[in-house]
Amino acid sequence: MAAYVAAGGEESVQRVITALYGVTKKLDQWYARQLADLDLTQGEWAVVAALAKAGEESLTPSQLAEHTSVAPSSMTHRLDKMAQRGLVLRRPDADNRTRTFVSLTPEGWDLFIQSIRESDVVESDVLRGLTARERNELARLLEGVIAHLDDVED
Template sequence: MQRVITAVQSLTKKLDQWYARQLADLDVTSGDWAVVTSLAKAGEPLTPSQLADLTMVAPSSMTHRLDKLAGRGLIERTPDSENRTRTYVSLTADGWELFSLAIRGSSVVETDVLQDLSDTERGELARMLEVVIARLDDVEA
């Protein structure tokens, strides 16, 4: 059992390090990336409060992140036409390009990391990890 946990922890650490380097190459922090991916996954504009909830940060921290991302031209803020106190945030074309670059880069590495496994082995590994994750979710509930 300990061997499995140690292997998963080692894999997680190595992947985290690789992803951190990839984001650094794109001049993006993990916090910025959380905002970009949240917007991309939502597929529609979100409020700063929604983004703060999704990324589990304080609203003041989200404001700082959004200011930084807007300054780089990666997001835009649009006032709500029905509620002047509400603002919506969406990715710009440059934000979508950054998202695409990062996803393409991670796909290449993930494919390379798993190249020694057959498709069947990859599927089985994914299935087994999903079982463990589901069990952990049950324990947390």
């Protein structure tokens, strides 16, 4: 910390950013291990999560590509692999035969639920030193920081 301050950084800012980076790095390492244990890539997890967030609504491959920031051709390949594993179901749109809808299969939902439950244990453990009130305050503060990230000039 001293080196950052000596170089002109504000100590409180450097402490916050260093702490956020440390938490993010540790959680990213844990999530990577969890995905490997579940035999999922990060890209496949992004699809599972997007479909789970959509709930009962099916999404098109183009919508999934947009939600996960990949090229549509990459999404097609990803969905092929996931369908072979029984995680997603593709079905043609009855009104437009050129469009396909994608949804999670029961196995895909089970994988999502298992992952969230495992993550919640670790994430709760990470925050165990904070009271519910402190967690709420931390969430509120970080949400405020996130909301202003787009305002920061490149």
